[in-house]
Amino acid sequence: MKAKVSTEWLSGCSGCHIAVVDLHEKLLNLVDSIEFVRIPVLMDVRDYPKADIGLVEGAIRSDHDREAVLKMRESVDKLVAFGTCASYGGVSGLGWLYKDDAILSKVYGGLPTTTETERPQGAPVLEHSVIPIDEVVEVDVHLPGCPPHPYYIAQAIKVLLGEEGAVMPAGTVCSQCNRKMVKREGVAFKKGAVTAPEKDICFLSQGVICLGSVTLERCRAQCTNKGVTCAGCTGPSIAVVTEPHLDIRSMVAKRMSLLTDIDENEILDYMAKEAKTFYSYALSSPVVYKKPTVEIREWVGEK
Ligand code: SF4
Ligand code: SF4
Numbered sequence: 001m002k003a004k005v006s007t008e009w010l011s012g013c014s015g016c017h018i019a020v021v022d023l024h025e026k027l028l029n030l031v032d033s034i035e036f037v038r039i040p041v042l043m044d045v046r047d048y049p050k051a052d053i054g055l056v057e058g059a060i061r062s063d064h065d066r067e068a069v070l071k072m073r074e075s076v077d078k079l080v081a082f083g084t085c086a087s088y089g090g091v092s093g094l095g096w097l098y099k100d101d102a103i104l105s106k107v108y109g110g111l112p113t114t115t116e117t118e119r120p121q122g123a124p125v126l127e128h129s130v131i132p133i134d135e136v137v138e139v140d141v142h143l144p145g146c147p148p149h150p151y152y153i154a155q156a157i158k159v160l161l162g163e164e165g166a167v168m169p170a171g172t173v174c175s176q177c178n179r180k181m182v183k184r185e186g187v188a189f190k191k192g193a194v195t196a197p198e199k200d201i202c203f204l205s206q207g208v209i210c211l212g213s214v215t216l217e218r219c220r221a222q223c224t225n226k227g228v229t230c231a232g233c234t235g236p237s238i239a240v241v242t243e244p245h246l247d248i249r250s251m252v253a254k255r256m257s258l259l260t261d262i263d264e265n266e267i268l269d270y271m272a273k274e275a276k277t278f279y280s281y282a283l284s285s286p287v288v289y290k291k292p293t294v295e296i297r298e299w300v301g302e303k
């Protein structure tokens with residue numbers, strides 16, 4: 001019998017759902033084992049049919065999202081936080097830095113039919129922040145990725161179906177990166193760079209910040225192997241998530257300084273100044289903002 005799969009789309013961009021459609025031949029291989037009973041981008045199903053596996057895209061931002069995720073949890077046996085928004089708040093987690101009223105006023109204030117404090121009918125009722133789904137419901141598998149890589153979508157479904165040999169590795173992006181970390185002297189710190197000339201050498205060794213060593217590998221290192229630094233879109237590594245004292249900024253600064261002799265404090269200061277960039281995928285997640293070493297609101301100057 002085929003396993004039933006149900007999906008839901010909360011506050012996200014739909015990119016995670018498009019990734020399911022992008023499974024191509026992997027989806028064809030899976031259709032012998034699964035059947036979609038609900039998938040908002042392909043089917044007009046409004047209720048929540050019973051299913052074996054539920055994939056939830058997006059974070060909880062509104063009362064509608066909260067209600068939807070609770071219904072998903074009730075209707076499925078195994079629930080997957082599908083994508084970085086569902087797992088860590090994702091890029092829309094930047095909303096964590098601002099008060100709800102400020103966000104609503106920015107969007108709805110001063111329209112021809114509204115005043116600064118008036119909201120049009122149908123405007124969302126916001127939660128206090130951008131909330132990863134495991135803050136509200138129990139999650140069986142986190143599958144971060146922006147969007148998740150098709151290889152790992154198929155892997156996660158196989159793991160949940162109990163397929164022999166299917167595993168989700170726990171390494172960092174470096175584990176799949178073809179670049180070599182080497183010690184260099186006299187390397188200049190290239191602030192703002194996202195690439196570097198030597199294609200076989202680690203970006204850190206070339207004075208360019210790469211987040212691969214603090215990021216969970218769920219993408220086959222597709223950026224660094226194609227010439228661009230890792231921006232951390234699959235969220236923090238297992239070490240960062242599980243060790244309260246480990247922080248993205250201090251770990252990268254230490255490693256880069258050891259490889260290049262660039263002053264560690266210079267890297268730390270730069271990463272604090274650019275915190276909106278270096279923490280952009282998991283800013284609203286307690287695994288990041290509750291770190292004792294992290295003062296993100298202070299760094300970005302927001303309240
Ligand atoms: S994880 Fe990325 S692709 Fe998925 S909903 Fe969020 S922003 Fe879109
Ligand atoms: S830090 Fe970046 S460039 Fe260096 S090995 Fe890791 S993923 Fe590759």
Ligand code: SF4
Pocket residue numbers: 173212215216218219220221222223224229230231232233234235
């Ligand atoms: S290399 Fe980094 S930024 Fe690129 S897809 Fe992988 S995790 Fe995301």
